[in-house]
Amino acid sequence: MTIRTYTDLPIVDRAAFELACARHGLAPLHFEISGEPDPDDPSQDGFVVVRRGRWAQAYRIDPRGRWLRQFETDLNCRFFR
Template identity: 75%
Template sequence: MTIHTYTDLPLVDRAAFELACARHGFAPMQFDIRGEADPNDPDHGDMLIVRRGAWAQAYRIDARGQWLRQFEVDLNGRFFRQAPHA
């Protein structure tokens, strides 16, 4: 898998990612996304690393789109919100 930005995601995942971002007041380009092999379990495929500022989260990629549901849970929990600068 070669994913360097959200535009490299499969079309269905990209559309779902864009919608999740929009629902939470983000633009997709506010996130850095890259795919890589899972170093702890290479037999189970790839991981997607989603980063915004100092915050990053890894999601296992599967055919059911579970990573998108987990990403939205993180958005709901405000994981990717940056603290205001003093």
């Protein structure tokens, strides 16, 4: 899966990302999103890297969407502010 912007996310992940941003008064376009392969294990889905300004966080992609909960936790902690 090639991810260059949030619109490249699977539709369910994209909707959850948009909702998480909206709950915190942010727009998805405030973030840069990219996909990165796992250099230690190419058979895995890899990582989603979310950037805003000078701050960046990498989240491991998994089929249950755990990265979205971790992203929202970071928003709650004001990591990206």
